[in-house]
Amino acid sequence: MLAKRIIPCLDVTDGRVVKGVNFVDLVDAGDPVECAIAYNEQQADELVFLDITASSDDRATMVDVVRRTAEHCFIPLTVGGGIRSVENMREMLLAGADKVGVNTSAVKEPSLVDAGAKAFGSQCIVVAIDAKREGPGKWGVYTHGGRTPVGLDALEWAKEVWNRGAGEILLTSMDSDGTQAGYDCELTAAISEAVGIPVIASGGAGNLDHMVEVMEKGKADAVLAASIFHFGTHTVGEAKAYFSERGIPVRPVL
């Protein structure tokens, strides 16, 4: 049976992890490669690097981070932030990323999704959607960290990127993000049921029950989390043991 995935997300700027990661055994908690290796050892199912500044200087730094990470971590690696062209995608994939995430650039130029899928296959293209509730059962798409509404309905946009060849959707609830009060299960279920590709739920994880909830009620195929793992509240292994007890299929920790 296909396992639900647990995906730690590292926010990176200027080649450093933002806020740092509070593992006791790390020499340099701000080094993304060292953090990635720590999660690899915890047997996370995948890793996401998100370049939150995403300037072109950052991209060159990120390529180096990806290259060094891929030499040590043998789990899928997604890189997002500042990917604006097929050429940017190629650069990351050649460095060792398995998938690239696009968000604002796909909103601005939707055909980037088609072009990426055509060049590298759908499995490489993750479309990140930042959604904010605008009414009952209605969510809008936002960019720039949830500040800018782009006038798209999240469900319609999700269906569109699926049809354009996206292989996966990374869905962040702007209402829940940073609250640690739980994922938006209603949003996640609505998107997950609307598309035929996997949906990664993001935003709001404060405890392991929140993750269980979004995988069950929210029908998420994977959960993304940052703080809950970064600050050592739980290890990936603890999360997997907890999900197993609740009957959620996970890849067992060896």
Added chain:
Amino acid sequence: MKAGIIDYGAGNLRSVANAVHSLGIEPRIVTRGEDFADLTHLILPGVGSFGDSMEELQARSLVDPIREWIAQDRPFFGICVGYQLLFERGEESPGIDGLGIFKGSVGTFPDDGRKIPHMGWNAAQLTEPSDPLWAGIGESPFFYFVHSFFPAPIDKEVIAAETEYEGVRFASAIRRGNLVATQFHPEKSQQAGLRLLKNFLT
């Protein structure tokens, strides 16, 4: 031991090379059939479509050297599309013949609501867990999959592992002599995948 990884433009060559490198083995990247001569092990990676990949192999005159290598039962590992190409044809790319090493075609999952691609970690039920190929891996290991298509071997004897995805059971690995091929990505399957590559290479 000299392991070669075939470079025919497939995207994830570096991942496979990194994985082999982590085992303490320096792989050679080979682009021409002539380069096969002094190798002992050959890996055919794969990401992309059946048709494009087959056309790339043809354009680089790699089809006959690969067929000869396999005919001599020299150690061969096909990954993902590199597994699918071993069959006669693929539904993804009608009209383009595969390598035809094994009888059967490459099809997809029925269109009845499951998410495609089949993406993530799934268990492999091993036909012969005592096979040295699976040494140190356990009886129901999890591997990383990302694919929409999979081969259906006519000769069931070659099936080395099966995987189930929402009611569909498919051959996730085959083995015949010194040939191994997997639908999953050992290079992205952490301990289990690296151990499988190590078992193949040593």
